[in-house]
Amino acid sequence: MTEAQAGMASGEVPVGAIIIKDNVIIGRGHNTKEMDHDPTAHAEIVAIRNACATIGDWRLDGAILVSTLEPCPMCAGAILHARIAVVGYGAKDFKWGAAETKLNLFEDVRFNHITNAYYSPSLECETMLTGFFKQLRQPHG
Amino acid sequence: MTEAQAGMASGEVPVGAIIIKDNVIIGRGHNTKEMDHDPTAHAEIVAIRNACATIGDWRLDGAILVSTLEPCPMCAGAILHARIAVVGYGAKDFKWGAAETKLNLFEDVRFNHITNAYYSPSLECETMLTGFFKQLRQPHG
Numbered sequence: 242m243t244e245a246q247a248g249m250a251s252g253e254v255p256v257g258a259i260i261i262k263d264n265v266i267i268g269r270g271h272n273t274k275e276m277d278h279d280p281t282a283h284a285e286i287v288a289i290r291n292a293c294a295t296i297g298d299w300r301l302d303g304a305i306l307v308s309t310l311e312p313c314p315m316c317a318g319a320i321l322h323a324r325i326a327v328v329g330y331g332a333k334d335f336k337w338g339a340a341e342t343k344l345n346l347f348e349d350v351r352f353n354h355i356t357n358a359y360y361s362p363s364l365e366c367e368t369m370l371t372g373f374f375k376q377l378r379q380p381h382g
Numbered sequence: 383m384t385e386a387q388a389g390m391a392s393g394e395v396p397v398g399a400i401i402i403k404d405n406v407i408i409g410r411g412h413n414t415k416e417m418d419h420d421p422t423a424h425a426e427i428v429a430i431r432n433a434c435a436t437i438g439d440w441r442l443d444g445a446i447l448v449s450t451l452e453p454c455p456m457c458a459g460a461i462l463h464a465r466i467a468v469v470g471y472g473a474k475d476f477k478w479g480a481a482e483t484k485l486n487l488f489e490d491v492r493f494n495h496i497t498n499a500y501y502s503p504s505l506e507c508e509t510m511l512t513g514f515f516k517q518l519r520q521p522h523g
Contacts, residue, residue, distance in 0.1 A: 279431055280440040280463040286422055299421040314480075314487055315459025322421040322456060336494060339459075343492050344485075346455055351484050353477060 244271040244284060245309045245369055251276055255369050258284040258308040260292040260301065260325070267304070268292025284308060285316035289323050301325050309366040313337035317346040321354045328356055331363030332370060385412040385425060386450045386510055392417055396510050399425040399449040401433040401442065401466070408445070409433025425449060426457035430464050442466050450507040454478035458487040462495045469497055472504030473511060 244257025248271035260268035270287025274280060285308055293299050301323040308330045312320060317339040320328055328347065330340065339346045340358040347358040385398025389412035401409035411428025415421060426449055434440050442464040449471045453461060458480040461469055469488065471481065480487045481499040488499040 274440055278434050278438055278440045280434065280442075280465075281422065281427055281431060281460045289422060290420055293419045293421065297419055299415055299419045301421075313459055313463075314455050315457075315463060318454055318456025318459060318480075319422045322454075324421075339455075343490075349484075 242309065242365060242369075244269055244288075245366070248272045248284065249369065249373060255373050256284040256308065256310045258288040258306060260288050260304050260306050262292070262296070262301065262304040267295045281315065283313065283316050284310075285312050286319055289319055289325075293323070299323065305329070309363070310334050310370065311338040311340050311342060311360070314339040314344070314346060317356075320356055321346065321352055324354055325356055328358045329361050330358070331361060331366030333360065383450065383506060383510075385410055385429075386507070389413045389425065390510065390514060396514050397425040397449065397451045399429040399447060401429050401445050401447050403433070403437075403442065403445040408436045422456065424454065424457050425451075426453050427460055430460055430466075434464070440464065446470070450504070451475050451511065452479040452481050452483060452501070455480040455485070455487060458497075461497055462487065462493055465495055466497055469499045470502050471499070472502060472507030474501065 245255040249255035253272040257271045268288040268291040270284045272284050273282040304325050305327045306325050310332050311330045311334040333342050347356040386396040390396035394413040398412045400407050409429040409432040411425045413425050414423040445466050446468045447466050451473050452471045452475040474483050488497040
């Protein structure tokens with residue numbers, strides 16, 4: 242949530258992610274798409290790059306990624322490539338969700354890695370996102 | 383192909399991509415996963431980030447991405463987020479292909495963007511990849 246709040250403070254869609262391995266947080270990220278002019282800078286991708294830089298390896302075997310929002314196909318693909326073991330998220334993404342809502346890439350046995358994904362409903366994650374988009378839609382006076 | 387060759391010279395899986403807008407190449411990339419310890423550093427992602435840095439915008443509306451290999455779900459997701467109009471590729475990816483081989487994310491009407499994807503078979507793209515993996519499998523004497 243701290244990461245998501247940091248994103249919102251910069252005017253970004255408030256999504257945050259952390260990566261834990263051996264009980265230590267090795268990566269953090271929030272959406273920086275607008276600031277960095279980078280469509281790939283979703284919270285999960287930023288956190289994966291941060292974690293890989295921390296450990297000096299692209300393999301995050303056994304790691305857990307926790308995100309405030311259900312990963313999209315791009316982020317789900319990156320999570321599979323990084324061999325992350327478990328993903329947890331607090332809100333469903335009804336537009337892009339690739340864990341269960343639009344499709345399920347994590348348990349697609351046709352790929353060479355399976356990540357276990359868990360939806361742990363969080364009112365805090367939900368309301369931060371709905372509040373952000375409601376504010377965006379308000380007319381400017 | 384020049385980008386893919388640059389990747390192979392660095393010991394990376396030889397995949398290369400370029401992005402064209404208004405008849406100008408605005409982005410280039412090859413796989414740098416091993417060198418950068420970054421599982422997201424596929425040729426397409428590197429090229430998208432490069433193109434966005436060139437024009438100072440995350441929106442690549444109307445752009446064409448040409449890759450030596452069929453994009454995976456991560457790269458296909460990034461291409462959709464960047465609103466790229468057209469994707470062309472020279473070899474199918476039988477493990478991760480997300481344009482037609484394993485799934486088709488580009489023409490999934492449930493997402494808010496459609497990218498037209500074209501497979502233009504290239505013996506050069508195919509043989510560079512098969513040659514690379516054949517060499518990897520050779521016993522070291």
